[in-house]
Amino acid sequence: MTIEVTARYFAAFRERAGRDSERVSTEARTAADLYGELARRHGFADSIARCKVAINDELEDWNAALSPGDEVLFFPPVAGG
Amino acid sequence: MSFKITSAVIDPAARKRELERSTAGACVTFEGWVRNHNEGEAVQALEYEAHQAIAEKEGERIVAEALEKFAVSAVCCEHRVGKLAIGDCAVWVGVSSDHRGAAFDACRYVIDETKARVPIWKKEHYASGTTGWVNCATTARPARSEDGSADDQN
Numbered sequence: 001m002t003i004e005v006t007a008r009y010f011a012a013f014r015e016r017a018g019r020d021s022e023r024v025s026t027e028a029r030t031a032a033d034l035y036g037e038l039a040r041r042h043g044f045a046d047s048i049a050r051c052k053v054a055i056n057d058e059l060e061d062w063n064a065a066l067s068p069g070d071e072v073l074f075f076p077p078v079a080g081g
Numbered sequence: 082m083s084f085k086i087t088s089a090v091i092d093p094a095a096r097k098r099e100l101e102r103s104t105a106g107a108c109v110t111f112e113g114w115v116r117n118h119n120e121g122e123a124v125q126a127l128e129y130e131a132h133q134a135i136a137e138k139e140g141e142r143i144v145a146e147a148l149e150k151f152a153v154s155a156v157c158c159e160h161r162v163g164k165l166a167i168g169d170c171a172v173w174v175g176v177s178s179d180h181r182g183a184a185f186d187a188c189r190y191v192i193d194e195t196k197a198r199v200p201i202w203k204k205e206h207y208a209s210g211t212t213g214w215v216n217c218a219t220t221a222r223p224a225r226s227e228d229g230s231a232d233d234q235n
Contacts, residue, residue, distance in 0.1 A: 010200070011202035015220075046217060076217050078199060080131075080172065081195060
């Protein structure tokens with residue numbers, strides 16, 4: 001089953017994708033699957049082990065299930081300090 | 082708010098006053114400054130970006146953990162976003178406690194966890210005119226780049 005979600009990109013991901021966000025029709029069931037799909041599309045080179053994901057403004061596990069209408073935020077490796 | 086993301090200049094003296102307790106015998110603070118080099122490249126400026134709501138929520142968790150793990154009285158942390166110049170204070174952590182040991186440990190814990198967990202990103206502007214996102218394998222496509230950055234910069 002295909003669902004529609006919104007993907008939001010930050011920092012290096014935003015620059016690489018050339019956009020802040022996009023609507024995505026996907027068969028991905030988890031955040032990790034969706035990242036894999038979008039990484040291929042845009043050429044994101046960071047492994048999920050070093051990245052973070054948030055769904056609807058809450059940090060989530062990469063195995064979190066996606067629901068129609070979710071906003072999925074992709075965070076490249078952090079570098080505060 | 083104990084953990085704050087700000088685009089304004091950090092005022093360490095003001096934040097330090099929040100740590101004052103009549104029981105406290107120690108105060109440890111840490112400041113992270115913008116330096117002019119990283120991994121052999123001359124750096125001219127830094128740009129920090131954060132997801133403010135999630136950064137502050139995760140930061141508050143880190144502060145709560147520090148209060149739980151160490152015998153400290155008060156903990157706060159503030160992180161800048163936006164474009165910073167060499168020498169600017171990018172992050173400030175302050176801890177007060179009865180005795181110094183716990184304050185040193187908690188201060189170290191807060192800065193280390195902040196660097197590892199909080200959604201803040203750092204873009205370096207190099208003297209060579211290129212830019213790079215620190216810790217990131219993903220780089221902008223040369224064709225899209227408005228700042229001349231190349232694909233092999235990281």
